[in-house]
């Protein structure tokens with residue numbers, strides 16, 4: 001059975017002490033909570049990963065990186081490898097976030113390499129994708145999402161999908177306060193499951209967790225998360241305060 005997941009993408013927020021305080025707050029708030037089938041993940045910036053991994057120890061909080069480079073090692077100033085992440089206890093990496101695609105020129109081709117590199121290193125992937133406003137307005141959203149998935153993930157064999165979490169994040173809903181309606185999210189998530197089922201089989205499609213991301217907050221989470229094919233959220237702004245983030249875990 002697929003898991004529900006509430007994942008906080010802290011982006012370029014929180015210095016060392018703020019990161020430690022935030023994970024401590026989350027850890028304290030969920031201690032003793034019955035999380036049932038729900039995973040809780042936080043994703044601090046690279047420099048604070050190690051400290052957050054340490055703080056999260058002996059708790060249900062898991063820690064993911066926000067990105068990694070596609071090469072094993074070498075002359076790539078400023079970059080971080082899969083092996084480096086693993087060596088500090090990271091098991092999950094976010095790839096393909098729209099901010100990486102937009103501001104750091106990450107193409108489907110680069111993302112395919114990153115996906116392969118992560119899986120080769122036994123890292124689990126939270127793979128992000130989603131259409132831009134213009135594309136939705138022109139009724140191209142299904143086409144765009146299908147091509148993003150096909151281009152970066154459909155070369156994988158069925159077994160590899162055990163290590164894939166999908167995060168549908170319509171670009172027009174990220175940090176804008178505008179969320180996709182629960183119906184729009186459900187419609188897209190059901191479409192994603194359908195194309196995975198067609199490419200692989202119903203089992204692969206049923207087992208993959210598909211998260212929604214884009215202005216999820218305590219006020220709207222319950223309705224979005226209640227949809228059949230929405231298995232939780234990838235949260236930006238509302239993951240930066242322990243109270244808000246824990247309210248989202250409670251909304252699952």
Ligand SMILES: O=C(CO)COP(=O)(O)O
Pocket residue numbers: 009097169173174175176177213214215216234235236237238
């Ligand atoms: O980009 C996001 C998570 O990766 C969503 O960000 P917001 O929740 O701030 O809209």
